[in-house]
């Protein structure tokens with residue numbers, strides 16, 4: 001059954017979150033009277049369990065070998081009757097893609113659970129573990145891994161669905177993950193034999209790319225204007241190739257505000273197929289609407 005790919009910075013709490021998920025899955029399995037659920041077995045794959053030291057991340061070759069061990073173990077246990085929790089940094093986009101393909105090959109769903117602990121807190125937890133001699137990465141390895149981390153992006157099909165777990169949450173969204181991966185008890189989720197293997201039509205993939213790119217171009221035009229007119233609000237900003245201008249509110253919007261609106265717009269429109277030119281005009285409309293309210 002599914003592959004749950006955990007991803008996060010070093011010492012972010014990946015094992016902590018994995019254990020919570022595993023406890024939840026085991027509880028669901030033992031409480032279920034559905035044969036397809038009862039036969040599921042949960043596997044926890046992590047570096048420590050595979051005998052891989054944290055020092056492997058100090059050099060390219062041992063790290064590459066460690067990754068090969070990690071992925072071949074996943075490949076071995078990933079069957080229709082398994083739930084595999086792949087508890088590792090999984091920080092290379094290409095590596096996550098490779099594991100997504102493994103899941104696809106055995107026709108099983110997959111998701112990414114991003115442990116979203118701040119870098120400062122990870123550093124703190126890492127130092128603590130190092131000092132206590134109960135884990136942790138040497139400081140230079142830690143910093144290097146943080147630097148190389150390629151954050152999961154729910155817009156990429158291999159990182160989707162993406163569940164992000166903030167540090168302060170008591171638990172990961174266990175029910176939602178179970179629902180997406182296994183389906184609710186009683187109402188057996190129909191896992192179509194090849195639903196996971198069928199690639200989305202090219203146009204649809206392009207659409208998500210266009211949605212991402214076009215909205216980011218619009219924000220780039222606004223940001224550029226703001227750089228030339230710092231702190232200025234209430235002005236009309238021309239967006240290349242858009243029918244209308246963006247009318248900024250009197251208090252100039254901050255970058256996080258703009259990005260939040262962009263994420264909302266993408267969330268609302270990812271299911272529809274809008275034409276490329278429509279995306280630009282609709283996003284400009286959406287921004288104007290948000291700024292006026």
Ligand SMILES: Nc1ncnc2c1ncn2[C@@H]1O[C@H](COP(=O)(O)OP(=O)(O)OP(=O)(O)O)[C@@H](O)[C@H]1O
Pocket residue numbers: 008009010011012013014015016017125129135136166167168
């Ligand atoms: N959300 C949290 N709340 C409280 N404590 C946490 C949380 N996340 C992690 N910790 C604590 O931080 C420490 C490191 O967590 P953990 O071992 O799960 O990290 P990790 O990401 O698996 O580390 P590694 O990169 O070495 O595999 C542990 O002592 C754990 O209990």
